Amino acid sequence: MNETTDLLHRLLEVTTWRAFDVDAQGRILAGYDGSGTVQLVELRPDGTRVSLTALPGACHGRYLPGTRRVVVSHDAGGDERAQLSLLDPDAVTEPVGEDGLVPLVHDPAYIHGLVEVLPTGEVVYTTNRRNGVDFDLVVRRVDDGTETVLYDGGGMVGGAAVSHEGTRALMTRPGRPALSSQVLLLAGDTTTELTDAGEHARYLAPQWLPRGEAAVITTDSGRDHLGVARLDVRSGELTWLVTDDEHDVTARLSPDGETLLVVTDDDGTSRLAVHDVDGTFRRAVGLPAELRGGVADFLAVPRWSPDGTGLAITWTDPATPADVLLVDAARGRSGVVASSREPLEDLDLVAPTSHGVPTPDGETVPCFVYSPPQPSGSSVTIVHGGPEGQSVRAFSPIVQALVGAGHTVLVPNVRGSVGYGKRWYSLDDVERRLDSVADLAALHAYLPRLGLDPTRAALWGGSYGGYMVLAGLAFQPELWAAGVDIVGISSLVTFLENTSPYRRAHREREYGSLERDRAFLERASPLTRIGDVRAPLFVIHGANDPRVPLSEAEQVAAAVRANGVEVEMVVYDDEGHGLAKRANRLDAYPRAVAFLGRALG
Template identity: 90%
Template sequence: MDPTHSTLLHRLLDATTWRAFDVDAEGRILAGHDASGSVQLVELRPDGARVPLTALPGAVSGRYVPGSRRVVVSHDAGGNERAQLSLLDPDAVTAPLGEDELTPLVRDPDHIHGLVEVLPTGEVVYTTNRRNGVDFDLVVHRLADGTETVLYDGGGMVGGATVSHEGTRALMTRPGRPALSSQVLLLVGDTTTELTDAGEHARYGGLEWLPGGETAIVTSDSGRDHLGVAALDVATGHLTWLVTDDAHDVTARLSPDGRRLLVVTDDDGASRLAIHDADGTFLRDVALPAELRAGVADFLTLPRWSPDGTGLAITWTDPATPADVLLVDAERGRAGVVASSREPLADLDLVDPTSHGVPTPDGETVPCFVYAPPEPSGSSVVIVHGGPEGQSVRSFSAVVQALVGDGHTVLVPNVRGSVGYGKRWYSLDDVERRLDSVADLAALHTHLPRLGLDPARSALWGGSYGGYMVLAGLAFQPQLWAAGVDIVGISSLVTFLENTSPYRRAHREREYGSLERDREFLERASPLNRIGDVRAPLFVIHGANDPRVPLSEAEQVAAAVRANGVEVEMVVYDDEGHGLAKRANRLDAYPRAVAFLGRALA
């Protein structure tokens, strides 16, 4: 690879990011910053001070405890996703704290403890699979005396939860029977009431109680193709729609006083922000700073309202913004940058995508972002997101921009099965339709000449389910692709389900199919069973601690491809899980993978 381009990739990978985790009553923002190489907690104070709080080996997140100067810290070990909960006092931090310096709150390193909510009453709500390693329970931990109450132990996964203002009732979601569906439960004491049908093909999420405790805000696509915002009657389960858009997904966050909604509209991978009354009445759009491009409010770190409901802290990313913290003034409808990631990259001419619809032989249209270099070389790289129920959005990607800098045109599709384009689209890859999604890769390849690209010089890149798509493309369409980069990908749907964490197997069989009922199809849809057809060189990246897609998935596919006499490069990181969370490992792996593609597509 050209040294200039190598330097570009290192600069892009070195870019630090910010995340907004919470905001307190005094306007302090609990943020995440990865200057150390992994995301650590930093407090952003109104006077401009930035106080580093943690220095743990792995990524960290957290929430303020309302009415106090305590922070609940969520952390795991080496990317194993077994989250543990601890406490710290920001005012007592004189130097960033290591794990041993945190006050243990919920610790059991063999199990997962997911932070759900921190209540104004000083209670921490979390989920845990410590009962049997498979099913998740919903638990309230009282900080005052350490006592706990189990709100739910009915089995399965807890998708999300919210506890009522008086603390006596809770709403939660758990997976429904159809793929990518969920069910709402009302929890009162020892009584669990199903407010929606487990067999309904619909998503429910974003549950938040409204004052009075009779209704809650929920985001759902019940009876609709796209997500909308509704009021849920907790006595009857009836939905009253508040904000909908027949062409776009709409989600919302409720202010603590129950008066305002931040409404986020997903418009082809870009977020439009607006403030509404809690009854759905539109008040005002939110104007973003002029220097920001079309991008997304990152819902992996949920927008957080200030306790008085006057503003929100959000994480923002776009093709030129690795990740900033914005503070939204809800009354004026304006957002300002509190912590910026853009300055080190300000001299770079980073590329925005154009949006395309790629036709398929069966009459569908695949949404696709195209990042084109000023002087295209004719080569291309197709990057497929994970999930499968994920979505490629208009966000920053060091890999995309570096590949463009090398002269490759980058196609970033939302193949069938992706969210963001309606229920019908995200359902088109369920179980026996899995290979229809793989066929979308061939449609993208057919489209290359219309973009002025050489179909003989195109490669695949993807992580997690995207890694499965890479391997499936190379195995099922060997004549089309010149190379592949597989990151923590599934090589066999059968061995994946057999060897993944037990709690994930129970969850993922709804999407991929059951080992008991669908084994024949799962074998047929597994790239490993067609690996003898692979002729393109392969680059494999995996984390040794991956609890989702075990390392064995990478080891078996690399060995099988090598046995065919085909080039394979494989790198494994002992301190990573499902993906590369540490900058040092990204700086090692991604330049090697990009250089590999440069050779393969020359």
């Protein structure tokens, strides 16, 4: 292996931690990928670490309050059909496989998504078992298996929260405008729309206040940026608690309803603070000295301890793969409970600088630039998925390995990205899709200002980022020297026709409708212009991908090859939407990086 491959292997083999839950005794339910996929580990206050699962694929879980049981969410081979099972940590003598779990909600033909565990020992979940398309919201009593359906009104279920007395629920579902949502109050057989389905606003993470007359919610209703508000469940009136006109703000409410952990998104970094429930600032939360300029990973939601004294969070930054932190809310301090940094301490990992890249139509694309100590002049632009995703200042083996190979790496938040306000995330909806693709050309035009060679520029992206790679190569063939497409969309039409039915209904709001917008979808599809592609292409896909079917990769690879252009394609039979298993990442990513090395010279 050469030095770049050596470095990438080392970076990919670093193990990471995630915080999933905290119980009343201070035990933390964590995710650890030492086996190659994320499995459950219990971190105990005395420093003991007990490995709980050894499942075929990645999993996550929550403690079942009042018991010593864990609710485990797991799927098969990345198919995203989550199943729910129970596990007793005290009975584990060695990590258990599927046969060591007690089934709770099982039907492998459908998805059962864990939403919440209640203090009463009940489990709240969503499921599409009624018709395979629409999701219902269900509460299941664990002791006797009885279930109550809270919502079966169709569509996707976003966030949900059951009231303290257990008789009502708040739920968010998609609204009519792209990336918008609506809040419903569910009470017995009555469903009340607290917000308008036609409002162009997001409502996220409803959390009941103890007396049950209101909830804390994150929203950008009437604002450009997300803020934290009190939502009156009788009138639907919002009262703002914490806002910032320049940044998105989110919050997590303590179990006693007295305290908020407030997280401010500042250009891809997280600032943490503790506030009173009325929004009054108490104190900032300090990080350990070795951690700075990173993000609290909300894929693993910060979890308050049952007594409300602290929280377990997941933290990552360019030099920290993923650590578990325990936050002391009273003191505004945090400490590392499980660290991932030690294997990398001898490496000089690069932190990005922040740039605003101008576009011909007067916009500015936020962009992080990772520069090697001795730039070779080549560049790789990495586009995130979504499209309503966000590139943040997180650890990336790919970025650091490319920088180690001498490439300058640009990580933009093109229009359509979240984290920079409602106006920005709306600029790629439906007929504006190609405006987002045009941002790639603006990034390319910026390369000489960074001292880079525009003839040695490549694209890399996954999922929607894969679409952007293919669109860049097809619509701007004179600009790009190579592309790496990971589980990307090659045709918006065939993607919508062949994706899982539940995702089609959801995604048509963002991309456009097959019925109404087919002509535009054809025009915006890379496959329509595939004859213009000149640059070599590397394609990675999972055979079990329920979001972007394997056929998307197969058709673009075949079409590019038919034009005499180099294509290298790798497919993994045990993967879904992306590469969850370390063994597959160790195989695919060094090949992709070596491919770029050859293409960029």
